[in-house]
Amino acid sequence: METPEHPTPExxxxxxxxxxxxxxxxxxxxxxxxxRRYGLSLSWTGALxxxxxxxxxxxxxxxxxxLDTDRVIAEYLDGATVRELADAHHVSYGKIxxxxxxxxxxxRPRGGNNSAP
Numbered sequence: 001m002e003t004p005e006h007p008t009p010e011x012x013x014x015x016x017x018x019x020x021x022x023x024x025x026x027x028x029x030x031x032x033x034x035x036r037r038y039g040l041s042l043s044w045t046g047a048l049x050x051x052x053x054x055x056x057x058x059x060x061x062x063x064x065x066x067l068d069t070d071r072v073i074a075e076y077l078d079g080a081t082v083r084e085l086a087d088a089h090h091v092s093y094g095k096i097x098x099x100x101x102x103x104x105x106x107x108r109p110r111g112g113n114n115s116a117p
Contacts, residue, residue, distance in 0.1 A: 018052045021045070025054045032090040072096065073105055 007015070017038060024034050035045035050056055072085055082100070086093045100107060 018048055021049060022052045022054050025049055025056075030090070031056070067091065067095075067099060069099060069103065072099060073103060076100060076105060 021034050021038060024037070025031070029037075031045055031049070032042060034040075034049070035042045038045070040048070046056055067089055072089065075085055075088075076082070076096075080088075082093055082096050085096045089096070
């Protein structure tokens with residue numbers, strides 16, 4: 001049984017992981033990269049960093065990501081897919097889709113080439 005005087009090996013591993021995450025953050029590693037490195041969701045990574053003393057912005061449940069809207073739109077218009085943009089900018093598919101919709105960017109059909117043979 002875990003007590004403050006006798007933490008379990010798993011609790012010790014989590015505490016060390018959390019210390020490494022905060023150190024990564026303090027050394028300038030983006031939260032998205034920290035989340036990926038430790039196999040955690042972005043919102044849980046942000047919560048753990050805050051709980052362990054990292055000074056992150058308090059934005060909703062996750063981390064607010066600033067996007068270069070003009071660049072994202074240009075890349076989409078140049079042929080990048082919504083999924084490619086989401087991966088390249090480390091945000092969700094939905095965030096890219098909403099950004100394009102809010103700026104009234106003409107959307108291509110989903111699912112690749114939909115032209116008749």
